[in-house]
Amino acid sequence: MAEVVIVENSAAAGELVADEIARLIARRSDAVLGLATGSTPLPVYAALRNRLAGVDVSHVRGFALDEYVGIDPSHPESYRSVISREVVEPLGLTPSLIHVPNGAEDGIEHAGAEYDAKIRAAGGVDLQILGIGTDGHIGFNEPGSSFASRTRVKTLTVQTREDNARFFDSIDLVPMHCITQGLGTILEARHLVLLAYGEGKAQAVADAVEGPLTAFLPGSAIQLHPHATVVVDEAAASKLK
Numbered sequence: 001m002a003e004v005v006i007v008e009n010s011a012a013a014g015e016l017v018a019d020e021i022a023r024l025i026a027r028r029s030d031a032v033l034g035l036a037t038g039s040t041p042l043p044v045y046a047a048l049r050n051r052l053a054g055v056d057v058s059h060v061r062g063f064a065l066d067e068y069v070g071i072d073p074s075h076p077e078s079y080r081s082v083i084s085r086e087v088v089e090p091l092g093l094t095p096s097l098i099h100v101p102n103g104a105e106d107g108i109e110h111a112g113a114e115y116d117a118k119i120r121a122a123g124g125v126d127l128q129i130l131g132i133g134t135d136g137h138i139g140f141n142e143p144g145s146s147f148a149s150r151t152r153v154k155t156l157t158v159q160t161r162e163d164n165a166r167f168f169d170s171i172d173l174v175p176m177h178c179i180t181q182g183l184g185t186i187l188e189a190r191h192l193v194l195l196a197y198g199e200g201k202a203q204a205v206a207d208a209v210e211g212p213l214t215a216f217l218p219g220s221a222i223q224l225h226p227h228a229t230v231v232v233d234e235a236a237a238s239k240l241k
C-alpha cells in the first residue's frame with residue numbers, strides 16, 4: 001500500500017517533495033526526474049528553486065509525463081513550453097537532458113516507442129512526480145487504460161478537457177489528443193510521488209489509494225508499486241478511510 005503523508009497545504013507538500021528530490025540529486029548528480037505538468041507540481045518546482053540554489057544541476061536528467069498532440073511546441077501551453085518555463089529555466093537544468101514526448105502529428109505512430117526507449121536508455125526514472133485528474137487519470141491515462149500500457153496516443157476525456165480549459169482561451173482550443181507515458185511505463189519508475197490538494201481530488205485520491213485495482217481507476221495502479229508516496233492536504237485526504 002502507498003505511504004500517505006498528510007500535510008497542511010500545497011506549499012508544505014512542495015517543500016517535502018523538493019527535499020526528497022534535493023537529497024536524490026545530492027546522492028546522484030545525474031538523477032532522472034519524472035516531471036508532471038498541470039498546477040499540482042508547481043509548489044514542488046517553486047520550493048526546488050531554493051533547495052537547489054548553488055547545487056550543480058547540469059547533469060540532472062528529466063522526462064515529462066505527457067504532451068498534447070497537434071499543438072505547436074512553441075504554443076505557451078504545450079507541455080514542452082510549460083516544462084521549459086516552470087522547470088528547466090528557473091532551476092537552471094540543461095535543456096538537452098530534459099525530454100518531453102513528441103506530440104507532432106508527423107511520426108506520432110513511432111513517438112511512444114521512441115520515448116520509452118529513451119527512458120530505458122537513461123536507466124529509468126528515479127523519482128516520478130505525479131498529479132491526479134478528478135477522473136482519476138495519472139499522466140493522461142484516462143479511465144480504461146491498461147496497467148501494462150506504454151507511452152502512446154490517447155483521447156482526452158471531456159472531463160479532462162473541461163478541467164484544462166482554464167489554461168486555454170476556450171474549451172474548443174484544448175487539444176482532443178495527447179501522448180502520455182503508459183501506466184506500465186510509470187510503474188517502472190523507482191519511486192512514485194503522487195500529490196493532490198483540495199476536496200475536488202478527494203475521491204480520486206481515495207480510489208487510487210484504497211479503491212479496487214481496475215483500469216477504470218487508473219490511479220489505483222500505484223497500489224502495484226513497491227515504493228509509492230502520496231502527499232495530500234487534509235481536504236484531498238478527506239475520503240480516505
Ligand code: F6R
Nearest residue numbers: 036037038039040131132133139
Ligand atoms: C500532467 C498530468 C496530469 C495532471 C492532472 C492533474 O502532466 O499528467 O495527470 O497531473 O491532470 O492536473 P492539475 O495538477 O492541473 O490538477
